[in-house]
Amino acid sequence: MEFIYEFSKILLATCRDVLPIIILIVGFQFLVLRQPIPHLRRLIVGGVYVVIGLALFLAGLEKALFPLGNIMATQLSDPVFIYGTGEVVVHADWKAYGWVYLFAAMIGFATTIAEPSLIAVAYKANEVSAGTISQWGLRITVAIGVAFGISLGTFRIVTGTPLYLFILVGYMIVIAQTIFAPKSIIALAYDSGGVTTSTVTVPLVAALGLGLSATVPGRNPALDGFGLIAFASLFPIIAVMGYAQLMHWTTQRKIKSMEKK
Amino acid sequence: MITSIILTKLKNAFTDLLPIILVIAFFQVVVLRQPLPQMGEVLFGALLVVAGLSLFVQGLEMGLFPIGESMAHALARKGSLFWLLCFAFALGFSTTVAEPALIAVAWEAAEIASQGGLIDPSRESLNQYAFGLRMSVAFSVGLAILIGVMRILRGWPIHYLIISGYAIVMVMTIIAPKEIIGIAYDAGGVTTSTITVPLVAALGVGLASSIKGRSPLVDGFGLIAFASLLPMIFVMGYGLIIFG
Numbered sequence: 001m002e003f004i005y006e007f008s009k010i011l012l013a014t015c016r017d018v019l020p021i022i023i024l025i026v027g028f029q030f031l032v033l034r035q036p037i038p039h040l041r042r043l044i045v046g047g048v049y050v051v052i053g054l055a056l057f058l059a060g061l062e063k064a065l066f067p068l069g070n071i072m073a074t075q076l077s078d079p080v081f082i083y084g085t086g087e088v089v090v091h092a093d094w095k096a097y098g099w100v101y102l103f104a105a106m107i108g109f110a111t112t113i114a115e116p117s118l119i120a121v122a123y124k125a126n127e128v129s130a131g132t133i134s135q136w137g138l139r140i141t142v143a144i145g146v147a148f149g150i151s152l153g154t155f156r157i158v159t160g161t162p163l164y165l166f167i168l169v170g171y172m173i174v175i176a177q178t179i180f181a182p183k184s185i186i187a188l189a190y191d192s193g194g195v196t197t198s199t200v201t202v203p204l205v206a207a208l209g210l211g212l213s214a215t216v217p218g219r220n221p222a223l224d225g226f227g228l229i230a231f232a233s234l235f236p237i238i239a240v241m242g243y244a245q246l247m248h249w250t251t252q253r254k255i256k257s258m259e260k261k
Numbered sequence: 262m263i264t265s266i267i268l269t270k271l272k273n274a275f276t277d278l279l280p281i282i283l284v285i286a287f288f289q290v291v292v293l294r295q296p297l298p299q300m301g302e303v304l305f306g307a308l309l310v311v312a313g314l315s316l317f318v319q320g321l322e323m324g325l326f327p328i329g330e331s332m333a334h335a336l337a338r339k340g341s342l343f344w345l346l347c348f349a350f351a352l353g354f355s356t357t358v359a360e361p362a363l364i365a366v367a368w369e370a371a372e373i374a375s376q377g378g379l380i381d382p383s384r385e386s387l388n389q390y391a392f393g394l395r396m397s398v399a400f401s402v403g404l405a406i407l408i409g410v411m412r413i414l415r416g417w418p419i420h421y422l423i424i425s426g427y428a429i430v431m432v433m434t435i436i437a438p439k440e441i442i443g444i445a446y447d448a449g450g451v452t453t454s455t456i457t458v459p460l461v462a463a464l465g466v467g468l469a470s471s472i473k474g475r476s477p478l479v480d481g482f483g484l485i486a487f488a489s490l491l492p493m494i495f496v497m498g499y500g501l502i503i504f505g
Contacts, residue, residue: 013361017359017360017454018456020355020356020359021352021355021356021456021457023355024348024351024352024355025328025332028332028336028348032339032341032348033335033336033339037328042323042324042327045323045324046319046321046322046323046324046325046327046328047324047325047328048324049316049319049320049323050316050321050324050325050456051320052313052316053313053314053315053318053319053320054456055313056309056310056312056313056316057309057313057314057317059306059309060305060306060307060308060309060310060311060312060313061310062306063302063303063305063309064302064304064306064307064309065281065306065307065310067299068285068303072285072288072289072293075293075295076288076292076293081293099292103284103288103292106287106288109284110280110281110283110284113277113280114277114278114281114310114314117453117455117458117459119277119314119321120321120326120455120458121458121459121462121482121485123321123322123326124326124462124463124466125478127466128466128470128477128478129478163442163443164434164435164442167434167446168431168434171430174427175424175427178424183418183479184476184479186419186420186479187419187478187479187480187481187482187483187486188482190419190423190482190483190485190486191462191482191483191484191485193486194449194450194453194458194486194488194489195458197450197451197453198450198453198454198455199454202450202451227446227447229446230449230450233450233489
């Protein structure tokens with residue numbers, strides 16, 4: 001009973017998210033385009049699927065994943081677990097947080113694979129590239145980028161290095177890669193930075209960041225807890241362009257060695 | 262026939278979720294060595310996630326992608342730049358302005374600013390600050406989609422626009438008050454919701470494929486990138502104007 005109440009609340013919230021889109025599309029069809037929408041019934045059924053599917057997805061996450069992720073983040077960043085004693089530690093030793101970095105990387109990878117926005121973009125990219133960009137190839141590359149980014153982000157929280165240093169260096173790398181990467185991948189690479197930080201990743205990663213900055217000695221959650229999301233959207237760009245460069249380079253080498261023969 | 266399609270969809274959704282299950286199982290069994298709390302609840306939740314994800318993907322193929330593309334084609338055929346840009350701006354603005362994640366972030370930002378003594382801690386001024394922040398983010402997303410659509414129409418190379426955007430972010434990071442920077446970076450992430458992303462991607466690809474001389478891969482993508490870059494600039498700009 002309680003679940004049905006919770007689910008209807010989530011369903012209503014999802015409907016409310018869709019409402020502006022429906023108003024906009026219907027308004028444009030009637031006032032500007034003045035044409036009937038083709039395959040209207042199919043579209044409506046698809047729209048209903050999206051809303052119900054997303055509501056079920058969110059309800060399931062709130063029931064299973066988020067509480068579990070929160071518990072695990074607190075357990076892993078607990079000083080008793082990290083240092084093995086209950087004594088108060090004044091200075092954080094960054095070497096003691098190995099499991100936290102590993103957890104951050106693995107949970108970043110895993111949640112990115114399940115991210116619906118990324119599934120949508122990978123589907124489109126596969127379609128318009130006529131199959132050259134594989135859906136799983138793109139999703140795994142992006143997930144590796146997020147894994148590295150979030151792991152580095154937790155390292156930053158532990159050591160207390162200023163956020164902007166990492167971001168500025170990251171931007172430099174992106175700019176340098178943009179100059180050398182194949183032109184066809186650039187737009188998609190930039191986009192993959194924006195889609196990773198969505199429904200699944202943001203709540204879990206935010207919980208990890210806030211939990212960690214609350215337990216690491218000398219950190220303030222209000223100032224240090226932020227920024228993990230920025231890492232999670234910067235490194236996929238680097239990963240996707242890097243992968244494209246690598247592919248480009250290996251095919252070039254193959255062609256060259258074939259020419260020699 | 263239909264059951265086999267449904268089974269494939271469910272199997273795909275299960276594969277999508279598998280890494281999360283493995284990671285959690287590994288850390289519980291090997292590292293933390295504690296029993297999972299509320300095993301039944303967790304399993305039920307995981308089933309909901311699998312069912313929800315398969316329905317969502319089915320709905321994408323049937324509903325969101327086709328409507329995004331058919332709107333793009335219809336607007337391109339109509340040939341009115343004004344209405345196309347109106348649609349682009351309205352899509353970005355309307356899907357962002359009431360986004361719950363944004364409302365939460367804006368309110369949090371107001372509290373951090375009042376703790377830092379940057380704004381008056383009265384409820385009215387907190388509200389005003391949070392509202393201003395929300396409006397600047399929504400406006401920036403609208404503008405971002407508008408600029409992105411203009412780019413597709415004119416065929417501007419994306420990297421010049423994005424790199425100059427990054428340069429602006431870098432300069433503003435140095436001069437903006439530090440209470441706004443974390444929020445600004447996160448604002449770029451919360452604006453692109455799960456329903457907006459497929460629609461915007463379909464709009465871009467649809468436009469690029471209906472205009473002669475544009476490639477859907479090179480020109481069709483990039484709208485989401487603008488939508489996560491511009492809010493950072495606008496939020497830091499808002500901070501600079503409000504705090505002087």
